[in-house]
Amino acid sequence: MSENKGVMVFCEVSQGKLTSIATELLGGGRKLADDLGQELSAVLVGSGVSGLAQEAIAFGANKVYVVDNPLLKDYQTDSYVIAMEKVVKQVMPQILILGQTAIGRDLAPRLAFRLNTVASLGCLELAIDPQSKLMLQTKPVYGGNAQAVFVSATFPQIATVRAKAMTPLERDQSRKGEVVTIDAGLDPSAIRTRVLEKVSEKLEGIRLEDAKVVVCGGRGIGGAEGFKQLEELAKLLNGAVGATRPPCDNGWYPAGAQIGLTGKIITPDLYIAIALSGSSQHMSGCSGSKVIVAINKDAEANIFREARFGVVGDWKKVLPALASKLKELLAG
Amino acid sequence: MNMVVCIKQVIDPEAPPASFKIDPATNKVVPPPGVAPVVDPYAEYAVEAALKIKDAKGGKVTAVSLGTNLTRDIVKKPLAMGADELILLEDGAFDGGDSWSTAYALAMTIKKLGEYDIILCGREASDWNAGQVGSAIAEILGLPSITLVKKIDIADGKARVERVTDEGYEVIEVSLPVLITVSHEIGEPRYPTIKGIMAAKKKEPVVWKPADIGVEASQVGAAGRRTKLLKLFQPVRGGKCEIVGGESPEEAAVNLALKLRENKVL
Numbered sequence: 001m002s003e004n005k006g007v008m009v010f011c012e013v014s015q016g017k018l019t020s021i022a023t024e025l026l027g028g029g030r031k032l033a034d035d036l037g038q039e040l041s042a043v044l045v046g047s048g049v050s051g052l053a054q055e056a057i058a059f060g061a062n063k064v065y066v067v068d069n070p071l072l073k074d075y076q077t078d079s080y081v082i083a084m085e086k087v088v089k090q091v092m093p094q095i096l097i098l099g100q101t102a103i104g105r106d107l108a109p110r111l112a113f114r115l116n117t118v119a120s121l122g123c124l125e126l127a128i129d130p131q132s133k134l135m136l137q138t139k140p141v142y143g144g145n146a147q148a149v150f151v152s153a154t155f156p157q158i159a160t161v162r163a164k165a166m167t168p169l170e171r172d173q174s175r176k177g178e179v180v181t182i183d184a185g186l187d188p189s190a191i192r193t194r195v196l197e198k199v200s201e202k203l204e205g206i207r208l209e210d211a212k213v214v215v216c217g218g219r220g221i222g223g224a225e226g227f228k229q230l231e232e233l234a235k236l237l238n239g240a241v242g243a244t245r246p247p248c249d250n251g252w253y254p255a256g257a258q259i260g261l262t263g264k265i266i267t268p269d270l271y272i273a274i275a276l277s278g279s280s281q282h283m284s285g286c287s288g289s290k291v292i293v294a295i296n297k298d299a300e301a302n303i304f305r306e307a308r309f310g311v312v313g314d315w316k317k318v319l320p321a322l323a324s325k326l327k328e329l330l331a332g
Numbered sequence: 333m334n335m336v337v338c339i340k341q342v343i344d345p346e347a348p349p350a351s352f353k354i355d356p357a358t359n360k361v362v363p364p365p366g367v368a369p370v371v372d373p374y375a376e377y378a379v380e381a382a383l384k385i386k387d388a389k390g391g392k393v394t395a396v397s398l399g400t401n402l403t404r405d406i407v408k409k410p411l412a413m414g415a416d417e418l419i420l421l422e423d424g425a426f427d428g429g430d431s432w433s434t435a436y437a438l439a440m441t442i443k444k445l446g447e448y449d450i451i452l453c454g455r456e457a458s459d460w461n462a463g464q465v466g467s468a469i470a471e472i473l474g475l476p477s478i479t480l481v482k483k484i485d486i487a488d489g490k491a492r493v494e495r496v497t498d499e500g501y502e503v504i505e506v507s508l509p510v511l512i513t514v515s516h517e518i519g520e521p522r523y524p525t526i527k528g529i530m531a532a533k534k535k536e537p538v539v540w541k542p543a544d545i546g547v548e549a550s551q552v553g554a555a556g557r558r559t560k561l562l563k564l565f566q567p568v569r570g571g572k573c574e575i576v577g578g579e580s581p582e583e584a585a586v587n588l589a590l591k592l593r594e595n596k597v598l
Contacts (some may be wrong), residue, residue, distance in 0.1 A: 014499075074502075077477055102497040106479045109431070109464035113471040118432055118558035121456075121463045136562070141460050142361060143345050145352040148460075149563040192476040193506045196492070201500030209498070237598070249520045256496075261345055261458055262373055262516040270597055280349045281373075281458075291597050293588070294573070302349055307573045309595075311588050313581035321585035329593050 004155040007033040008041045008065075008093035010084070011056055012103055013049050021099035021163050023059045028126060028166030029097055030060040032135065035128040039063060041091065045083050047073035050181070057177035060169045064179045065091060071186045074195040075103050081111050083184040088115060090182060093156045095135050097126065100160040112158045119158035120150050122265075124165050124288075135159065143261040144284030163209065164267050201256065206240045208257060213239030214268045216259055216286065218276020219246040220296070220315065227253050230274065233323045236330070242266070244282045260285035275315045278303030295319065333391030333486065335382045336442050337415065338453045338465065339375040341399050341407055344368065345458040352566070359564040361459075371409045374454025376521040378514040379410045381484055382452050383522065389486050391449075392416045396441055398434055400427045404537070411532035412524030418537040419445075425542050425549035433556030435468030440545040442473065450491065451511040455480055470511035478504055482517035 009029040011022035026042060033040035041063040042056035053064040067083045084107065088096065098104035100122045112119040120137040124147070127136045135157045137150045151157075208214060215234040217227055227241065234241045242259040243252070259266060261281040271289035275296060276282060283306055286292070294307035295315050304310050311318050344367050351364035363369070371379075382393045395410035398421040411418050421437055429437070442448055451470075456463035470477035482501060483494040489508055494501045496515050524532070542549050549555065576591050578584035592598050 076504075077479075102480055102495070105463060106467070106477075109467035110471055110477060112464075113432070113435075113468050118430070119464060120559065122461060139461070140567075141564070142343075142352065143458055143461065145349065145566065146354060146361065146564055147567050148561055150559045151562055152559045154558055193478065193504050195502055196505055197503040198497070199500045199502065248516075255517045255519070258516060262377070270592075278349075279346055280352065281345045283349065291595075293592070293597075295588075299575075304573045304575070305349075309588060309591055309597075310573045310575050311577075311581070311584045312575060313584055317581035318585040318588075321582035322589055325586045325589035326592075326598065329589055330598070 004092045004094040006039045006041055006091070006093045007036065007095045007097070008043060008088070008091065008156070009061070010096065010098040010104070010107070011042045011044055012099055012101060013044065013046050013052060018052055018055050018059070019099070021101060023168035024164070024166040025097050025099060025161060026056065026059040026061055027168040028161065030169060032095060032126060032128055036094070036133065038094070041065060041093065043067070043084070043087055045072055045080060053179040057175050058171045058173050060175070062177050064177060066179060066181050067184045068181070069184050069186055071188060071191065072184065074198070076191055076193050076195060077106055077110055078191045078193065079186055080107050081114055082186060082190060084111050085114050086184055087182055088156060096156045096158045098158070098160045100162045104160040108158055108160045115156070117154035117156060117158060118152050119160065121160045123159045123161050126159055126161065140284065143280055144287050145280055162265070205235065206238070208240045208242055208259070208264055208266055211240035211266075211268055213237040213270045213272070214242050214259070214266060214286070214289070215239055215272045215274065216242040216244065216276060217247060217253070217274050218244040218282075220275025221247060221252065224252040229319055233272070233319065236323060236327055237270075239268070244276045273303050273307065274319065276303060277301045278306050333385060333389050334447045334449050335385060335391055335393045336445060336448050336451045337375070337378050337382045337393060337395045337410065338438055338451070338469070339379065339395050339397045339407070339410055340372040340457050341369050341397060341402050342372045342457060342459045344370045345373065354564055354566060359561055361564070369403060369406055371406060372454060372457045372459070374456055374458060377516055377518050378452040378454045379413055379415060380521040381481070381512070381514045381518050382450070383414045385450065385484060385486055386414065394419060394445065396421065396438060398426050398437055400424060408532040408535070408537070409524065411535050412528040413522055414528055418535065420537045420539045421545070422539050423541045425555070426553045428554030428557070429552060430557040430559045431462045431464035431468055432558045433552050435465045436472060436556060437542070437545065437547060437552040438465065439469045439472035440547050441540065442469065444545050449508045451475070451509070453511070453513045455513045455515050466511055466513035473511070475509055475511050476506050477511040477513070478506060479513040480515045481512045482515050484512065
């Protein structure tokens with residue numbers, strides 16, 4: 001343990017920019033590093049990413065490690081694990097944090113086990129224990145019914161953090177830092193997978209994970225036609241539409257829009273839950289929403305225990321009236 | 333095509349939220365009375381993925397489950413869905429593990445089975461939501477791993493899979509053997525057929541203890557953990573719901589819109 005020092009953030013890059021989760025992690029990582037009285041470093045892995053080093057410094061990193069290699073253009077488990085193994089073994093951080101993204105969820109555990117340590121995935125909060133100086137890793141378990149606090153005593157301590165759980169620092173270009181290049185020493189034959197194609201599946205409008213307003217329908221919507229009405233409301237509010245598991249299983253709405261335990265986990269500012277009961281499995285995907293509004297004809301439905309505002313009534317009658325009044329208010 | 337699917341018996345995640353209780357003395361969840369455990373829903377997607385391959389290419393599907401007090405009728409569900417064999421790692425020594433020690437026992441089991449082309453796991457399990465066992469098994473067995481997969485096609489000793497990404501999906505090619513974790517987009521798991529249920533009833537699972545898979549009790553379960561659970565608690569849900577009323581559903585809707593505006597929600 002004595003040899004491991006510092007907090008390291010794995011910064012994801014998308015379309016030539018640091019992702020929002022990367023800036024959030026730098027903000028959160030800065031706090032952890034300050035609590036330990038240690039340095040915060042950022043790691044950039046990819047092809048043509050070195051230009052973003054100053055950006056990572058502007059968001060709070062003291063040091064940036066850059067692994068730039070054409071073989072790292074696409075994320076692949078093997079190549080990224082090898083690159084990060086090299087970085088971690090050279091830098092020996094005490095803590096490594098990544099985003100709870102498609103990449104972070106894949107990379108963190110495999111890298112952790114390669115390094116003979118362990119990871120916690122999908123954390124909401126990370127803190128330094130004042131006594132042990134170990135990282136307390138708080139994450140939802142049992143589909144959000146409970147939260148668990150984990151510690152691990154192997155180094156580095158690795159965690160992935162959910163989007164919007166941490167706050168970025170103000171971008172400050174006057175911050176100074178050091179940039180270090182690391183050669184991944186990649187052997188192409190060590191990469192056992194091949195990316196044949198990348199498909200962008202942007203549904204019309206805003207991505208569910210990014211939407212500030214989400215309108216979600218449940219079993220009570222009754223069919224695909226009903227979801228068209230939900231889409232209209234979402235459009236009006238500049239939001240996105242989600243669904244519980246039954247509408248997805250029944251083919252009323254795409255599986256990619258499923259919110260809940262086995263689907264997506266989102267944290268919008270406003271979540272309008274329509275004709276859904278609010279099962280544990282569903283709530284685990286949306287309980288982090290700032291305000292939940294429920295429309296359900298069953299006054300006993302669990303969703304009313306989770307919601308801030310509710311209307312007890314048939315959504316077919318409530319929704320059109322709600323949409324038209326909101327339209328009027330937003331226009332005014 | 334030999335496939336191994338890792339499944340888990342869990343507390344029913346669809347149990348009423350009010351029935352969820354934690355025993356603070358043991359940091360454990362108290363199983364809700366009168367609610368039977370189920371096969372982890374994430375694992376059912378993995379079973380479905382294996383059966384889809386079996387439908388297309390033929391082959392053998394072996395389900396492996398680790399735990400204690402495994403209810404036979406429940407853990408036999410993959411057999412009823414169409415899997416061929418069931419192996420249970422059932423011993424007190426396997427209890428209380430984390431992702432690492434659980435994966436170690438599963439990996440040693442798969443090694444003992446010997447012949448495998450594809451190992452499938454759910455992307456996580458509905459109880460601890462750790463999401464690491466699949467990657468750990470691959471690391472222990474030295475196999476390539478692809479996580480969050482929604483479609484698998486097999487041809488010429490290779491798998492062509494679709495992996496869900498933050499933007500959409502990517503198509504990845506990999507030689508077998510491979511470990512794959514399956515996401516819900518693979519499609520709704522099939523229901524057991526009557527024939528499948530009858531066949532499952534007759535089939536006795538193989539039960540293995542640590543010694544059967546060549547591991548020491550100290551390497552698995554709670555003894556093999558790398559993480560320590562400090563605390564398990566139920567988050568406090570904020571506030572009470574304000575029911576917005578009206579003479580009619582339409583009027584209630586209008587009042588709700590006004591309420592949202594008044595509270596600056598919009």
